[in-house]
Amino acid sequence: MxxxxxxxxxxxxxxxxxxxxxxxxxxxxxxxxxxxxxxxxxxxxxxxxxxxxxxxxxxxxxxxxxxxxxxxxxxxxxxxxxxxxxxxxxxxxxxxxxxxxxxxxxxxxxxxxxxLPHFPRIIILATVALAGASFCRLFGGGVVEMLVAYVATFCGLFVRQEAVKKGFNAYLCIFFASFTSCLIAGSSVKFQIGTNPEHAFATSVLYLIPGIPLINSLSDLLDGNIMNGLVRGMNGLMIAFSIALGMLCAILIYNF
Amino acid sequence: MEWISFLEKWIWLGFAAVGFAVLFNVPIRTLWVIFLLGALGGSLKFLTMKLGGGIILGSFFGAMLVGFLSIYAAHFRHAPPFVFAIPSVIPMVPGAFAYRMMLGIIRLTGDVDPSVYETLMHETVNNGLKALFVLMALSLGVSAPMLLFRRESAKEIKVIKIEELIKK
Structure with a gap:
């Protein structure tokens, strides 16, 4: 020794x-x-x-x-x-x-x-919400739909950050966020605000998509790290499942 | 008129990429590069789809463009290429397909009559396969420069500097 x-x-x-x-x-x-x-x-x-x-x-x-x-x-x-x-x-x-x-x-x-500091919270919320509105525009939404997507994304991300702070399970955090966003965007579908509110509803949860797990999963598989690729892919699917569950709850509540 | 709508799409694509970049906490000096890469990659995807290439081929070309440009960006902004590439391709990730597939799977567990079941099954499988293949195209496209140049680090890939091009 x-x-x-x-x-x-x-x-x-x-x-x-x-x-x-x-x-x-x-x-x-x-x-x-x-x-x-x-x-x-x-x-x-x-x-x-x-x-x-x-x-x-x-x-x-x-x-x-x-x-x-x-x-x-x-x-x-x-x-x-x-x-x-x-x-x-x-x-x-x-x-x-x-x-x-x-x-x-x-x-x-x-x-x-x-x-090293992260971006200030309000800037993260504002830019990610802007990204949500951009998605809505790319899917073909108008000004009203973009506004709905902006608010839905903003509130959803806020709820997610709060849930993460409270120490909830990671998938549960995503479920809460997706549920909040869909509740807000779904109200525009329910009350027919704007010309095609479905676009706002479909794009309001896109900020939650598991981009990094899914892309890393495929690039790991490509490199031959099959085990890691599968694990990351499964994680991505679980996140997609949580998003869908949140959407489904909102759809059941609004009944459309 | 078509060019104006194209230019508008360009701007929204850039904002979508920057939104994810901020969520992933990238260094500030890389933000505007990500805006450009996201906008260029997304435009190429839309262009390919307009010319009849389909979403999978479009995503592949878009991601490949982002992949090659990210090598240039890495040399000139001093960060690993994937810091630029991932936020730029995330707007192209088939999130809508993935959660629609999941919604479909959840719905398939209910008691639906056979004719509805068939269309539902068709949609679910279609969405799932599209999500899978677009993802494959994206990751293949992003890692294309590394696979082609057979290097482990972008630093070992020689990049022709713009000044040298002008000198020639």
Whole structure:
């Protein structure tokens, strides 16, 4: 246990697992996680082997000189897309390779990335609602339908954020959001506000679509990470199911 | 008149992409690039569909354009290409098909008479298959540059800079 090579390996494995779990939680696909971790490990001159699953990462680092293996396992944190993190970690991995960053610098950078602010809540709500209105326009809605889609998306996303804060199950949060949006957009269908309110109803839940899980699922399948691809695809289907359930409840209430 | 409606669509496509970009918390410096990519990819999709290519081929071309442009954008805005590509193709993700399929499946569990069941089954399977194939087209299109250049990182792909083109 007095081998001087052991300490840096342990430190490195801690860093790599932290990086991997952050990437997994921020919505990177498996190939990117593997490439980034390998790049950092090689930057320090070690061989690393990685097992990636949806909820945990397993890493083995091997040092040729001392014939020492270090294996460790880490659970990934709950998922929530954060591309600022992915972008920052990718740049950091190049700093490690090109500028020979030390462990302290990497930890400082990881902490800095973790503390980076998200967009202000009102801006997120307003822009995503604008995206909802844009979808409505692309489906062929008019001004009134766009307004309905805007309000429905705004309120739905607000409910989702509140539900996430209260710590509800992730799928239940999506169900609540979809139900709220459909209740608001459905009232325009019920009372025939606007020329074709069905467009507003159909587009009011599009902000919930599981884009990242589904695209990552297919790109994982393409890379040959079949297990991860299937797991992500199933997650996407569960989200689609929650959206449909919320819609169905609203449809049953309005009875159309 | 047609060009005006096309231009209008362009703007809405861009806003749809930016909305998702904000939801995914992208770096601010990439926002306007995502607007452009989303608008260009979406326009190509609509153009293909107008020329009779169907939604699957349209999505494939649109995603491929986004994929190639995202490599350029990655070099010049310094972020991994997928930060640009994913928010730009998300407006093309067949969300409507996916939840319509789910609605159909839920409805199929009820007691419906055979003739209604048949149309419902037809719609559900059709929506589900469209969702699956559009998704395949999207992810294939986005990863097309990486698959073609056979590199693990966009940094290793050489990009011809605009200034060099002008010098030549």
């Amino acid at each position: 007095d081998n001087p090579n052991i300490k840096p390996i342990r430190e490195l494995s801690k860093i790599l697992l932290e990086v991997g779990s952050l990437l997994m939680a921020s919505g990177a696909n498996s190939a990117r996680i593997r490439t980034t971790i390998m790049r950092i490990a090689e930057g320090f001159g070690y061989n690393a082997e990685l097992l990636i699953t949806h909820r945990a990462l397993m890493l083995t680092i091997f040092d040729d000189e001392s014939d020492y293996y270090q294996s460790s396992l880490k659970r990934t944190s709950p998922h929530g897309a954060n591309f600022r993190m992915v972008s920052g970690i990718s740049r950091m991995s190049w700093h490690v390779v090109e500028d020979n960053w030390t462990f302290e610098q990497i930890w400082a950078e990881i902490n800095r990335l973790k503390s």
